[in-house]
Amino acid sequence: MINMGKDENLDKILNRIDALCEKRPSHKEVLKFLKQVITEQSKIKPEIKIDSIDINENIAKIKCKEGFPLVSKEDIRFDVDLATTLFKRLCEILNERVSEDIKKINKAIDGQELDLEELFKKALPENGNHIKAVAQNLGLNQFLLSFLAKNTLKPFFEAYANELKEYVDQEHWLKNYCPVCGSEPFMAELSEKEGKRFLICSSCGYKWRFVRIRCPYCNNNNHKTLRYFYTEKEGRAYRVDVCDKCKRYIKTIDTNELGEEVIPAIEDVGTMYLDLLAEKQGYKRDEKTLF
């Protein structure tokens, strides 16, 4: 688990962001932005309460065997007031950057044109059309709205994943979607001394085991159409695995090389140069897995 935003970890997270800013000053601006977002998310973490989840070991076992995630994201309940608080705080952060859009959002909330509860419920990538419709209706940037909704819900999803992780059978899942919530991974990790590969969920941050040579998006396992690149200067701590079949890529952190307990969300933003390199080579990243 990444435990991103857990209060006792916040210092560690912020220190890592500062260290990356120093190591790669080119990424300072985005990392500083991430720092603000994570700080706000962590402020509401202690207040998140999780409703009892209707699951037991037997159901979990069957779901794992049949390839169903433990919960469907629609079933995740969250405190709308708390989520609204976070949403507004995130808006404040963004105000320095996109004040026009934030003004529109605030106006829409006050004028009851924007129903935040509904936005949160339909904020999942699977309901992309809702966000699109709302954004068009209010004349907003669609990605901005989905960014706000996604990052508002993130601490809630993470809290659920933390609660449910004991029900997952790591050794037998090995699928390309999250065993807790069913989302796509946004990053991968090679860890432990054997170099086991783990994928990290783009919604709830859960980390699960996956096969070393296989595309985590299209399941292609032909090694002739899979390869990766790293950069000489940064060494093998970061690599980008690409699939020539679906033309998508995933960034991978080698924890044996990096030598520390990594927080993927930070490393992701701190290695944006790799995204540029991958895209220049003709590979894509779905926006669902972004930020």
Place this chain on the structure above:
Amino acid sequence: MDISRRDFLKVSGAASVGLLVGTFGFDLRPISAYAQANPPEWVSEAFSICPYCGCGCGVIVGSKSGTLTYVQGDPDNPINRGALCSKGQASIQMSTVDGKVNEKRVTKVLKRSAYAGDWHEISWDQAIDEIAQKIKDQRDSDLIETEDGVTVNRLETIAALGTAKDTNEECYLYIKLMRALGVVYVEHCARV
């Protein structure tokens, strides 16, 4: 400023990162400059099986423009779960030694005739024909057809040694061939 950033995106062709930049107005130029200073080094990986002992450990082989650069245990292989013995770890030397192709690697069939000192190259067809002929000669001369009046068709002068790396189907063919010949000394290398 906005226009130059947008132009910059066009040049770098970034789509997803471009979304972030386009939405939040980050300055992409320092990141792009950093990317340009770090050209990608491409590596291919493939699964393979260690050729040495009978265990048949799974390995991942990495190569850079056709030359092997590393061999490591396959963490997903149920036999070794990512571990390799020292010999397995050094198995890359069959192909590559100190980054250069190993010239001593045997890539063709070599034959050393009886009482001869050196090896000479022969074709696969010739090798298979010669081995088949030797097996036939051996069987023709040594097959025990009956013992105490009972038909046994036993061939005791040939022994067979299998490997743990064979698949079920290969093992089936192997045992079928040996039994058809009458070979009774059928063994497996893990017990040797």
